[in-house]
Amino acid sequence: xxLLFVEDDQDLLKSMLFYFNEIGxxxxxxxTVAEAVxxxxxxxxxxxxxxxxxxxxxxxxxxxxxxxxKIDVGIxxxxxxxxxxxxxxxxxxxxxxxxxxxxHLSELNSRIKSxxxxxxxxxxxxxxxxxxxxxxxxxxxxxxxELIHLTKKEFDLLLYLxxxxxxxxxxxxxxxxxxxxxxxxSDSFDSVYSHVKNLKRKLKEGGGxxxxxxxxxxxxxxxx
Amino acid sequence: MxxxxxxxxxxxxxxxxxxxxGFVLRSKMDPLLMGGVGIFLxxxxxxxxxxxxxRGMEVASAQLSLIRGTKEFLYLEGGRFKELADLQVELNAFxxxxxxxxxxxxxxxxxxxxELLTPLAIIRTKAELLLQAPDLREVDLQHLDSIIxxxxxxxxxxxxxILLSKINNRQFVDVEKLDIAELVSESLxxxxxxxxxxxxxxxxxxxxxxxxxxxxxxxxxxxxxxxKNAVFHNIEEGYVHIDLNGQMxxxxxxxxxxxxxxxxxxxxxxxxxxxxxxxxxxxxxxKEICQTLGFTITYESIDALHILRLDFLTKV
Numbered sequence: 001x002x003l004l005f006v007e008d009d010q011d012l013l014k015s016m017l018f019y020f021n022e023i024g025x026x027x028x029x030x031x032t033v034a035e036a037v038x039x040x041x042x043x044x045x046x047x048x049x050x051x052x053x054x055x056x057x058x059x060x061x062x063x064x065x066x067x068x069x070k071i072d073v074g075i076x077x078x079x080x081x082x083x084x085x086x087x088x089x090x091x092x093x094x095x096x097x098x099x100x101x102x103x104h105l106s107e108l109n110s111r112i113k114s115x116x117x118x119x120x121x122x123x124x125x126x127x128x129x130x131x132x133x134x135x136x137x138x139x140x141x142x143x144x145x146e147l148i149h150l151t152k153k154e155f156d157l158l159l160y161l162x163x164x165x166x167x168x169x170x171x172x173x174x175x176x177x178x179x180x181x182x183x184x185x186s187d188s189f190d191s192v193y194s195h196v197k198n199l200k201r202k203l204k205e206g207g208g209x210x211x212x213x214x215x216x217x218x219x220x221x222x223x224x
Numbered sequence: 225m226x227x228x229x230x231x232x233x234x235x236x237x238x239x240x241x242x243x244x245x246g247f248v249l250r251s252k253m254d255p256l257l258m259g260g261v262g263i264f265l266x267x268x269x270x271x272x273x274x275x276x277x278x279r280g281m282e283v284a285s286a287q288l289s290l291i292r293g294t295k296e297f298l299y300l301e302g303g304r305f306k307e308l309a310d311l312q313v314e315l316n317a318f319x320x321x322x323x324x325x326x327x328x329x330x331x332x333x334x335x336x337x338x339e340l341l342t343p344l345a346i347i348r349t350k351a352e353l354l355l356q357a358p359d360l361r362e363v364d365l366q367h368l369d370s371i372i373x374x375x376x377x378x379x380x381x382x383x384x385x386i387l388l389s390k391i392n393n394r395q396f397v398d399v400e401k402l403d404i405a406e407l408v409s410e411s412l413x414x415x416x417x418x419x420x421x422x423x424x425x426x427x428x429x430x431x432x433x434x435x436x437x438x439x440x441x442x443x444x445x446x447x448x449x450x451x452k453n454a455v456f457h458n459i460e461e462g463y464v465h466i467d468l469n470g471q472m473x474x475x476x477x478x479x480x481x482x483x484x485x486x487x488x489x490x491x492x493x494x495x496x497x498x499x500x501x502x503x504x505x506x507x508x509x510x511k512e513i514c515q516t517l518g519f520t521i522t523y524e525s526i527d528a529l530h531i532l533r534l535d536f537l538t539k540v
Binding site: 011015022080100104176191 | 339348349350353365366368369373375383418421
């Protein structure tokens with residue numbers, strides 16, 4: 001899987017390259033629109049992570065270029081500008097998703113995964129992992145072919161942890177993923193804890209292995 | 225002309241005319257009565273004249289009170305004597321300078337909030353990378369945890385400020401038909417966990433539908449903030465009562481006695497000291513939205529009981 005990160009901030013770029021290289025993606029970077037246009041013309045990418053404000057223009061220009069050349073690639077806009085107009089403009093010009101800074105790497109990872117899944121696997125809704133079978137359309141989880149009943153939040157949590165498997169996911173990232181940004185995070189930490197607890201219990205009762213480990217309650221990891 | 229000079233000239237003319245009239249009528253009336261009438265006439269004319277002169281001042285103070293706390297600036301004209309005209313020129317200049325200050329402060333805080341987003345993203349991602357390091361001791365993880373949480377608080381605060389400036393700049397203009405009862409139930413679902421945790425008794429009366437033409441995003445934020453306020457500033461086993469009639473949303477909740485001045489309730493950063501790490505922007509966002517959408521919001525607290533009334537129809 002090949003990713004292109006278009007971002008002019010050196011430090012942020014380094015963070016993303018380090019994280020996604022470790023996960024096993026083939027990562028490339030571009031710091032300007034011109035550089036990105038050039039790379040997109042030469043290589044095929046599965047997903048482009050695109051900052052909108054770049055030294056030589058707007059990331060929206062790259063979207064135009066990609067549309068013009070009919071390149072089939074997933075695009076996530078990454079921007080410091082939480083302007084609704086920009087968001088709509090971006091989605092209108094062919095971006096698949098939009099993430100506002102400051103984001104969590106685990107959130108970005110989960111968005112990249114779901115876009116690639118949508119694009120590559122032709123919308124196959126079932127994710128299988130050992131005895132677990134997760135149907136993202138029906139929002140159902142089977143353990144050893146047996147349906148287990150999860151609440152919406154537990155389902156989202158499981159999917160989020162699986163998308164980020166073998167990475168420690170900070171509880172604030174889980175909180176933001178499950179409740180969005182309208183809740184002060186510290187208010188929802190107890191809820192994160194109890195949802196994780198219930199999810200673990202239900203998976204175990206269904207005969208699943210104990211994949212989800214807690215790191216002193218500071219973060220959680222789905223270990224394979 | 226200066227005020228003193230104007231009054232002097234006026235008085236001389238007035239006194240001479242009264243003397244003249246007295247001279248013409250002198251044989252027919254008692255001199256004492258005539259003196260009295262003269263003084264009375266003089267006083268009335270003087271009064272009317274001063275009123276004529278000070279009219280500009282009344283207009284000026286009325287306009288000043290009108291623009292206080294708004295984004296407008298002052299333009300006064302028509303001073304009837306030199307001192308007032310001078311004062312008006314100075315006030316106008318002062319007001320324009322003040323308006324410019326306001327604009328530059330606004331630009332500054334908007335730029336600042338946006339410039340903060342990338343550094344915040346850097347800190348957050350670096351902390352997340354560190355979190356992956358093997359062999360971290362529990363105490364290291366705790367330091368890391370508090371960095372991550374603090375970044376979370378900062379970015380919430382920042383997001384709130386950006387939202388406020390966006391509302392302020394009228395960036396939410398789309399209007400559609402909204403069902404308030406639906407929005408309230410939808411919002412309540414988001415607080416299920418907290419309601420369960422605090423064992424709050426929630427009674428919701430949304431039988432009367434209320435439909436409005438308004439902005440969906442703002443309305444969602446408004447309702448979420450009100451419900452959040454009622455849930456979070458509540459006590460264990462407390463209650464929340466939500467009633468919607470054809471005109472008003474009323475939210476009553478138990479809580480701790482409020483030691484703030486109710487007038488400060490909608491001010492920025494006046495946060496409940498019992499709520500750890502609350503960013504204290506929620507209710508100023510509420511106020512800003514109400515101002516933008518033209519709703520009236522009032523808050524009342526009687527000991528440990530808090531009532532918010534959101535009136536959708538009565539314009540301020």
